[in-house]
Amino acid sequence: MTHLAPVLIESSTILLPVRPPETVSMRTRDGVRLDADLYRPDAAGVWPVLLLRVACGRRTALTSHYAHPRWYAARGYVVVVQDVRGCGTSDGRFRPFEAEREDGADAVAWAASLPGSSGVVGLYGCGYAGMAQLLTLAAAPSALRAVAPAFAGWDVFSDWAYEGGAFRLADAMGWALRMAADSARRVEDGAAHRALSDAALRLPLDDEIPSRPQALRDYARYAPHYDDWLTMPTPGQSWDALSPRALLADMPPDVAIMQIGGWFDPRLAGTLDAHDALAGRSRAPVRLVVGPWTAAGPQDGPSLDSLQLAWFDRVLKGEASQAVERGRAVRLHDVEAGRWHDLPDLPAATTAFWLSSDGLATRQGGRLSPEPGELAELDVLVHDPRGPVPALGGHAVPDPGRFDRASLDRRPDVAVYTSLPVSEPLRLAGRVALDLWIEADAPSFDVNAVLSVLRPDGRVLPLTQGHARVEPGDPTRPLTIALRGVCATLAPGSALRLSLAGACFPAYPINPGTGAEPGETRRVDALPITLLIHSGPDRPSRLRLPLPLPLSRDGEDHASASKGGMMGSAGPFAAATRQTSRL
Structure with missing residues (x-):
């Protein structure tokens, strides 16, 4: 296995002078003016x-994730930054995702005809702009040659x-408030803009109905999609009409x-799903890069610009890049070792670690073991809505990333299961899933699962996370929770830890236990919920990991590992100590 850093060099093209920016406009097929x-x-x-098509205002968009368009223009590109319909100075009404397929195709055809254009177009952008690229791809405009969606996802619903049937409270509310404030600014509604922008700075989660705060009720006209999302809690045709997953389903x-x-991007699971779907049927190159970034922008590692420039130079100009040519389809950043791994595809969760305990996983901690337990065991976890387990870092909160959750794991309403420490480096790379045998004393309940590394110094740093809302009648024998993906090499002395809780607030609404929709749930409606977590031969709760062969200390695949990896033995996990305390 090679460990190649993403492309860090810039194009060898001599830098060109750049003309002052021009404001240009186009008309969509239904006559709406879009400015750029x-x-x-x-x-x-x-x-x-x-072409970068944004919903946050084309001038604001230049301050976040990417280099200024002049940077790309100096390296031999015509760059167009366009306000989507109903945003910035463009005409029309903004309805998330509804018009991006047709508008995007019209914009590509128009951009290909601009002065200085060679007639081929590439799309880039993150978040909403990334989804707009995928929706444009579904329209198959003839001038489009390359797309580079970042932090975009694949399906609007999920x-x-x-996520896992639970409303993405903090993420969806924050975005709705920001977009509503921008809409109020466009029509110079000062009172609405002030109320909405203030609410966006400090989410009004203490309102009587936390998922439907007063600011969004008073000014619903500026973000009508938010109520639509709250009242459509299951997938269906309305969601499919907005989603690349459905629109590109039969399209190579x-x-x-x-x-x-x-x-720690909230839409990573969809990005992984999109890669799996597109790589299997595309006739053109398909690459996936997952790095140390959040949806808020680059935190560490290479810039998005260095990645994109080599990609666009290769596919739009035909300029060979050694790093692009030698790279494999999937490139993952190792959050523990700090280096990059190249893989032919994204490994599945195939290696099982079994949950077991003495019934005290919420007090002393339980175990994660490579072999199933022989005794039936039961852990009892009580979720109290008056003091729900808070969200800390992860991917679904306003402040995403890796934060030490050791104190959170000591709470009596969190069950933890910890492996033995590893005796040699161990790499996880790919998907993670949890099969949990669980029941509750309420018709509906939530389960939040966090996989972390427990370092020798006692810090507990998250690797990946998943969430599930169980509605009345949903199967829980077992309940399968997808924990997105991971790439981490555990150093000797480190251990794996699984933490389970009945809430992760405000990432997701507090489950009242009744099955009521979040938009109808008042704070007073929520009741305590008792969760029963089973393990043992008849109800084998297990964590499934993408665990290849152990690594030697030089980071290469360990040639002497036994067949079957971790399934049949303790492998690189030290047998001398059992680290089941909650630290």
Whole structure:
């Protein structure tokens, strides 16, 4: 296995002078005017076009994730930054995702005809702009040659509105408030803008109905999609009409695709799903890069620009890049070792670690073992809505990332299961899932699962997370929870830890236990819920990991590992100590 850093070098093209930006406009097929800023080299010749279509205002968009468009123009591109319908200075009404397929196709055709264009177009952008790229891809505009969606997802229902059946409270509310404030600004409604922007800065989660705060009730006209999302808690045709997952289901794209994800981006699960779906049927190159970034922007590691420039140079200009050429389809950043791994695909969760305890996982801690337990065991966890387990870092909160959760794991309403420490480096790379035998004394309940590394110094740093809302009648024998993906090499002395709780607030609403929708649930409606977590031969709760062969200390695959990896023995896990305390 090679460990290659993503492309860090810039294009070897001599930097070109750049003309002052021009404001240009186009008309969509239904006559709506869309405004854009145009940047192009001040030199003779034609160049590929890079088109960025944003919902947050084209000037604001230039301050977050990417280099200024002048940077790309100086390296031989025409760059167009466009306000989508109903945003910035563009005409029309903003309804999330509804018009991006047709508007995107019209924008690509228009951009290909701009002065200085070579007639080929690449799309880039993150978040909403990333989803707009995938929706444009579904329209198959002839001039489109490459897309580079970042932090985008794949399905509006499961990547933007809900996760595991639970409403994405903090994420969805924060975005709705920001978009509503921008809509109020466009019509110069000062009172609405002030109330909505203040609420966006400090989410009004203490309102009587936490999922439907007063600011969004008073000014629902500026974010009508939020109520729609709250009242459609199950997948269906309305969601499919907005989602690349459904619109690209039977389409083999001819466009080169490089998806960029971050380990603590709220839409990573969809990014992984999109790669699996597109790589299996695309006739053009498909790449996936998951790095140490969050949806808020680069936190560490290479810039998105260095990745994109080499990609666009390769697929739009035909310029060979050694790093791009030698890279494999999947490139993952190792959050523990700090280096990169290249893989042919994303490994599945195939290696089981079994949960067991003495019935005291919420007090002394239980065990994660590579072999199933022989005795039937039961852990009791009580969720109290008056003091729900708070969200700390992870991917679904306003402040995402890796934060020490050791104190959180000591709470009596959190059950923890810890492995033995590893005696040699051990790499996890790929998908993670949990099969949990669980029941409750309420018709509906939530389960939040966090996989962390327990370091020798006692810090507990999250690797990945999953959440599930169980509605009345849902199967729980077992309940399967997807924990997204992971890439981490455990150092000797480190251990794995699984933490389970009945809440993760405000990432997701507090479950009242009744089965009521979050938009109808008042704070006073929530009741305590008792959860029973089973393990043992008849109800074998287990964590499934993407665990390849152990690594030697030089980081390469360990040639002497026994057949079957961790399934049949303790492998690299030290047998001398049992680390089951909660530290």
